[in-house]
Amino acid sequence: MTAGGKLEGRHALVTGAGSGIGAAIVRALAAEGARITLAGRRRAPLEAVAAALDPGVQVHLIDGFDVTQPEAIRRGLDLAHTAFGPVSILINNAGEAPSASFEKTTSEMWSQVMDVDLNGVFNVTQAVLPDLKAHGDGARIVNIASTAGLVGYAYVSAYCAAKHGVIGLTRALALELARKGITVNAVCPGFTDTPIITRSIEAIVAKTGRSPEQAMAEFTKSNPQGRLVRPEEVADAVLWLVSPHASSITGQAIAVAGGEIMAG
Structure with a gap:
């Protein structure tokens, strides 16, 4: 853990933490001293991410965390509370495409x-x-959306x-929570170098006969x-x-896409 990091003592929950953008976010939060709950459906990817962190980083792994199942979320959150107490930073990253x-x-x-x-x-x-409302001023929600x-x-x-x-929900919730000091934002990556893109390239090659370079x-x-955008750029x-x-940044949908999307 980084001594004196700007997130020292904060408890962050990251969903979809086992690969790609989620893993990069975990690394970035860890570098700033956060205590991190890594949540995902499968344990092995979470263990791999945790094993690559510097010694001393405080992490807790919760597998079986299915974001479509409220009971699984409740069980996971109970475990997170036992490990690190209430959550003050929520990163909603789980997704599929x-x-x-x-x-x-x-x-x-x-x-x-x-x-x-x-x-x-x-x-x-x-x-x-x-948890976030109890923490009040300084609590954060970041939803990983997409240029899509x-x-x-x-x-x-x-x-x-x-x-x-997701972006509509982000904007609505930002207004509801603004006076509580809780910010709600979306980060919208363009095509990013993650396992999802790797699988998509493989599918294009298999279906069309194009080369991997043409698919890329x-x-x-x-x-x-x-x-491609790097996962670390999204994490930053x-x-x-x-x-x-x-x-003072809330209700925003911030594109990380090399200039593909420009707000008017």
């Missing part, structure tokens, strides 16, 4: 994406909100709809910088939003 044309998007796929990507944010936030919550993309209609919903070009062409935006220096 299956791809299909709208015509081939089944009702089951639609419901699953909505349940994980949108209802999951509702479920976890509502469960943690008493700001614009449309073909072949991910369910994902776009869910992430637009489909994801980088929308970024004016011509590259999150770290700023949860810091004391961002107390």
Whole structure:
């Protein structure tokens, strides 16, 4: 743990903490001295993230944390309280992004994406909100949305709809909690170098016969910088939003996308 870090003594709960952006956020929070509950459905990825942290970082692992199941969330939160006390920083990162044309998007796929990507944010936030309100001034909620919550993309209609919903929820809750000193923001990554992108490239190669380089070009062409976003860049935006220096930033949807999205 970083001595004197700006988050020293704060308890952060990170969902979807086992890989990609979630793991990068854990590393960033740990570097600033936070005590971190890593939550996810499977234990092995959480253990791998925890094992890579510096000695002395205070972490607690909660597997079986299904954001679609309020009872699983309640059990996990009870364990988090036992380990580190009330949560004062909530990072809603759990999500999934299956791809299909709208015509081939089944009702089951639609419901699953909505349940994980949108209802999951509702479920976890509502469960943690008493902790955040008790902490009051300085408590933070950061929802990991996507540029898909700001614009449309073909072949991910369910994902776009869910992430637009996350941004709407972020803005509404920010207004409700503003006078309590609790900020609520969304970070909206563009295409980011995570296992989701790796699987998507593999699927494109398998379905179309394109080379991995050609498949990668489909994801980088929308970024004016011509590259994927790094998970650490997303984590840095999150770290700023949860810091004391961002107390007047709330209700915002901040794109981390190399200039792909620009607010008018």
